[in-house]
Amino acid sequence: MDDGKMSKPQPSETPVALRGARQNEYIASGIFEQELTYIFDNDWVMVGRQNNIPGPGDYITAAIGKRPIVCIRQKDGSIRAFANFCLHRYAKLLEGLGKVGRIVCPYHAWTYEITGRLIGIANPQGFGDACKSEMGLRELACEVWLGFIFVALRHDLPSMASKLAPLAEHLARYDLSTYEDRYIFGEEIWSGNWKLVYENFVECYHVTYAHKQSIGPTNPTSLAELGPRGERQFSVHYNPYRPEDLPEVHNDELNEDERRRLLVIGIYPNALIAIDANFVWWMALEPQGVERTNGRWGLSFTPKAMKGMKDPDAFAEKVREVIHIATVEDKRVVAAVQQGVQFNAAEPGYLHSTLEIYVDEFRQYLDRMLGRKADTRNTSAEG
Numbered sequence: 001m002d003d004g005k006m007s008k009p010q011p012s013e014t015p016v017a018l019r020g021a022r023q024n025e026y027i028a029s030g031i032f033e034q035e036l037t038y039i040f041d042n043d044w045v046m047v048g049r050q051n052n053i054p055g056p057g058d059y060i061t062a063a064i065g066k067r068p069i070v071c072i073r074q075k076d077g078s079i080r081a082f083a084n085f086c087l088h089r090y091a092k093l094l095e096g097l098g099k100v101g102r103i104v105c106p107y108h109a110w111t112y113e114i115t116g117r118l119i120g121i122a123n124p125q126g127f128g129d130a131c132k133s134e135m136g137l138r139e140l141a142c143e144v145w146l147g148f149i150f151v152a153l154r155h156d157l158p159s160m161a162s163k164l165a166p167l168a169e170h171l172a173r174y175d176l177s178t179y180e181d182r183y184i185f186g187e188e189i190w191s192g193n194w195k196l197v198y199e200n201f202v203e204c205y206h207v208t209y210a211h212k213q214s215i216g217p218t219n220p221t222s223l224a225e226l227g228p229r230g231e232r233q234f235s236v237h238y239n240p241y242r243p244e245d246l247p248e249v250h251n252d253e254l255n256e257d258e259r260r261r262l263l264v265i266g267i268y269p270n271a272l273i274a275i276d277a278n279f280v281w282w283m284a285l286e287p288q289g290v291e292r293t294n295g296r297w298g299l300s301f302t303p304k305a306m307k308g309m310k311d312p313d314a315f316a317e318k319v320r321e322v323i324h325i326a327t328v329e330d331k332r333v334v335a336a337v338q339q340g341v342q343f344n345a346a347e348p349g350y351l352h353s354t355l356e357i358y359v360d361e362f363r364q365y366l367d368r369m370l371g372r373k374a375d376t377r378n379t380s381a382e383g
Helices: 029-038 165-170 194-201 256-260 303-308 312-343 357-370
Strands: 045-049 058-064 067-073 079-083 097-099 118-120 139-145 148-152 180-185 234-238 263-267 271-275 279-289 292-301
Touching (some): 029 357, 045 067, 045 180, 045 279, 045 292, 058 148, 058 279, 148 271, 180 312, 194 263, 194 271, 194 279, 194 292, 194 357, 234 357, 279 312, 292 312
Antiparallel strands (some): 058 067, 058 097, 139 148, 180 292, 234 263, 263 271, 271 279, 279 292
16 A cells, blocks of 8 residues: 655646546436446445444345345344345335344235245235245345445455455554444435535545535645555545644554544445544445435444543544534535536536545546446436
8 A cells, every 4th residue: 555645746747637527427317327227236335334233133224326225134143135125015124223023014014034034924815826935035245344334236246355455454453343333324415416425525625625614624635645546446545633633542553644644535436434543434325316315424433442531422422523514514515516517518627636636536437337438428328
């Protein structure tokens, strides 16, 4: 992994701005539907943290794109994921976060074990031999990586462990799988295309200017550092704390850089994660429409900090409040961009050659998944 030091142009060098997406990519329904099919149906998506569902029967609902899913902790401790609809008349089976002994459809009471197997049909004689006990909910691929749950429609994809191996090595000293999950919010609606939410998070250009009431003063753009370039499944950059705002650290394993940095990570296509010496904030994006995105998010804390601090509850609540303010600030600018792209200008925008480089790398991922060349973006499916 890169050492993170932001490269600065030499006097004889002239930085070349990158070009962004055209405005119609954020408003065209045809492009949005292609993204659901070619991206969300064909890659791993993050849905939450494993400690959100600690015991047998504990479940969390989420979405792959717009497809409803549910992840359930099994009796053997594993987590399995299923399509969240009844085999009978397709009613959604479970909502939110909870615990069940069995899954009972709210419509006609068809009943399933937490393994997904169908075990009960009301008035079964009316179905003849069509519905049998070996039927079950459609099972999806499910993998836990550093405590994060990833789900995929396809079972033939390379594992997230293999795709994210360099990132796991980079994060090893944080021991993220042990973090205590204190907050989880199943709904945070953004008035913007899902890509705008993602792109906003993976660039550090806006921090000083858009986050004046939250992280802008403590983690200014002027201190930003780049991470590795050219990774195909993720990006990392760093927003270090000012020396006077360094957090207290209770993890002796962290090195000097890890103690002063806020790591900002994007895992394609929908996972956004921020990590410092004491906490991890995460958000899983669920596109609900061309201009509407749900950002399910949570906050987790290292047990070392929770044990070492004088008032861990007050600290956790303070972090939650800062994240809330930062989210309000981000939602404001994302909504402003969504309003601006309604003009539907043909000329693409510009990207800062370093501070927004990971927006460009995200666009390269989109190009690969959609099978298009960078210079032919948005030339089709504009309806």
